[in-house]
Amino acid sequence: MNINDIKLMILKDSHFLKDEVNIDTASLSVPELSGKYHQLISEETMSLRILKKEYDVLYRDRWIFYSGKADPEEYDKEEFNLKILKQDIDKFLNADEQLNTQKDKVTLQESKINLLTEFTKSIMSLSFNIGNAIKWKKFLSGELG
Numbered sequence: 410m411n412i413n414d415i416k417l418m419i420l421k422d423s424h425f426l427k428d429e430v431n432i433d434t435a436s437l438s439v440p441e442l443s444g445k446y447h448q449l450i451s452e453e454t455m456s457l458r459i460l461k462k463e464y465d466v467l468y469r470d471r472w473i474f475y476s477g478k479a480d481p482e483e484y485d486k487e488e489f490n491l492k493i494l495k496q497d498i499d500k501f502l503n504a505d506e507q508l509n510t511q512k513d514k515v516t517l518q519e520s521k522i523n524l525l526t527e528f529t530k531s532i533m534s535l536s537f538n539i540g541n542a543i544k545w546k547k548f549l550s551g552e553l554g
Contacts, residue, residue, distance in 0.1 A: 410449070412521050419528045436539045439532060446529040450522060457518040464511045471508055475501045 422442055473479045474489070475498045493501060502508060 410453070410521075412517065412524070415449070415521055415524055419524070423528070423531075432539050432542060436536060439536050442532050443529060446525055446532065450525045450529065453518065453522050453525060457515065457522060460511070460515045460518050464508070464515055467508060467511050468502065471502055471505050472498060475505075 425438070470479075474483055474487075475493055476495070477492070
């Protein structure tokens, strides 16, 4: 699921909650929505774990490449004629396009999880807000004082 799909889903669900005038209906939808978003967080967290594993493997492969220990075939595919000091390998790894592309995927996945987590927190606080709205209506009607 991409981040725009998640944003649209959150927008749709937040409009439902905002437009719902019946407090009881909104309150009853909290467990369902919470479950939906907890499931999405779980799925996206597993995807993040896979992306991090892929990054780690790629990091190792690129380290081997820059340290000069890769198969000669690798250097035929991607020409690299520099002799790098061991202490300078990290500079090449930090600037490596393949690693940065994978790192961007990991960062995007973390952003998706953060977006889902924050919306789930707001759903969970909805019950508290509904309780306050009920108390306020009781106070205005004189039942609570």
